[in-house]
Amino acid sequence: MTGLNKWLRLLIVFLVCFTIVSYSWFLLGGAxxxxxxxxxxxxxxxxxxxxxxxxxxxxxxxxxxxxxxxxxxxxxxxxxxxxxxxxxxxxxxxxxxxxxxxxxxxxxxxxxxxxxxxxxxxxxxxxxxxxxxxxxxxxxxxxxxxxxxxxxxxxxxxxxxxxxxxxxxxxxxxxxxxxxxxxxxxxxxxxxxxxxxxxxxxxxxxxxxxxxxxWITESSLVKLLLLLWVVTATIVILIDRFVLSQKIKTSEERSQRLRDANRVLYNKSLKFEHLACTDSLTRIRNRHTVIEWLEGIVLQTQLNKIPFSMIFIDLDHFKEVNDRYGHSFGDEVLIKFAATVEGLTRCSDVFVRWGGEEFVIFCPETNMSVAVEIAEQIRETIMTKAWGFDQEFSLTCSLGVAELVDESCEDLIKRADFALLKAKKMGRNRIEISWEHQQLK
Missing domain, CATH: 2.60.120.430 (Galactose-binding lectin)
Structure with missing residues (x-):
């Protein structure tokens, strides 16, 4: 009965007195x-x-x-x-x-x-x-x-x-x-x-x-008194649990402050200075400027048990574009492609040119299902977009999606790259998913 406040003790005393008086009243013929x-x-x-x-x-x-x-x-x-x-x-x-x-x-x-x-x-x-x-x-x-x-x-x-x-x-x-x-x-x-x-x-x-x-039978009176006791016991348990939960809440405040501090550091790590570390052609981040950030963000994600996903993108048959229209035209395609995809990403996403016609989107606080939705939106937009060049031109892309598990950032990138390779082998213009602990073959 520890933790009971005064009014609850008085309620129990009242219930005891009420039970004695009620049953005595019945035995003396009051009913x-x-x-x-x-x-x-x-x-x-x-x-x-x-x-x-x-x-x-x-x-x-x-x-x-x-x-x-x-x-x-x-x-x-x-x-x-x-x-x-x-x-x-x-x-x-x-x-x-x-x-x-x-x-x-x-x-x-x-x-x-x-x-x-x-x-x-x-x-x-x-x-x-x-x-x-x-x-x-x-x-x-x-x-x-x-x-x-x-x-x-x-x-x-x-x-x-x-x-x-x-x-x-x-x-x-x-x-x-x-x-x-x-x-x-x-x-x-x-x-x-x-x-x-x-x-x-x-x-x-x-x-x-x-x-x-x-007016009331003995069995009905006993049932009523029993119900009152059960209700009172339920109230006692609920109040006792509430007091205990308050103590637990107080004891967790210190650890919560630590988690909040980690969260602040985590959010700060997502901020990039957009004027530096950009790809000279597409004006988006390049591969080398995100490696150190990626290692830190993966560690923070795993410590805070937050989902983290990435999307690997490759333009389909881009070599044929260069061979047919020239490298200058291919550069214009890359610029417009990067601008289109960047317009489809969220503020928290990190869009990177990985090399050549390969691009990567890192998606903090994003699970697999949401990442797939983003990838599908990109794939469909690229496939249906009117690119505005003088000659008739269409473009598609293949995408590989992976979600971070208990692994290094290198392993995550390998799994996403493997999924992208599978998408290309399966006919291109599609999305493939790399599940947890999937074998890389």
Missing amino acids: KKEYTVTPKNSTYSIIDDSSQSGATTTTLNISNRNVLLECNLVNKAKWPFCEIAVALTDAIDIGFDLSSYDSVGLDIDYTSPLEGERIRIYLRNFDPTYSNTDDPLSLKFNAIEYTPGSNQGLQIFPLSSFQVLSWWIAENNIPVNKSSRQFDNISIIEIATGSYVKESYYAIKLNRLVFYGT
Whole structure:
């Protein structure tokens, strides 16, 4: 943890405290939530066997403390029953999402002629893939049956204990992926008499109906806290690396100053005095004046690991030009050729007449690919140029290109000369490249 500044240490202390407080809050029940169904937030109604031509009579009394359903079941309908229907919303297709709750608490007193008789609890879910607003039976039956007895108080059941009724799945032809329990859109809760009843008096008193859940699960809280720790650790690593990089940067300043000094010397070595050391005919540098410079620039290039290339140029069939038009005309061609090529070179390039009709371009800070581009521009310009002589005249040149590797300037020149010789043997008016460590044959 070395190198951490004060604010980052405070951040870690805060995160530790936040983790302790958050998990303690969860363990003490701070994340728990409840949803109690009351006459203020829902609507109560009666459903009985009258829709099946039954003769059951029912009454419903709603007070602030409880809801009481009394019914006299008559064995006229095929399945006599009565139930309390609790509508959580005004629309059957817009329900209440109970998927974040994990259990339900029921406080029901049940009066029936049979001891230990069960009642049925239905959580009815609407889903447009299988439900129809015109058919209440199309809402999914998430059901449990249990014996409430009388004065048993609040009994809590996990929502995972509810099961979808098999007859409803078969009757509505529900696919397998929709046949499991579902609580994301509960619009109606039904509390009904048992499956097997007889003609008698029944009473269902609903004292309390409440759903229990948590705002955040324990696993989600742990994941969130873990994420906060990971983010903090990442910040610590990044800051530590930044501090280390600053130290490295400081330690490299001395060597950088030395490299800058070498660079200054290197750039100064590129400056020539153009009024001296020039070829008397073409007015460009001659071979003898660049030898000492070339040795120094090659050494500086290798020390600073800077690319350095050269282009060897030879005029094609120049002897025939002299033989056909005379040496005076040949000199004019050399002058115009040198002026043309010099116009194509860059400020940093060094253009030299090597001897006769041979020329060399030294290209500091230039790799092979750029040097080839320069050579191709020269070759195409010379081939297509209108030279302006009285007689029809055309000229081409061959070029050899080499890039400096771990070698002397003499070896570099030999490789470029070898590439030029190859270009001439291959038909002239072309460029050949001498690659690193190429055999000279």
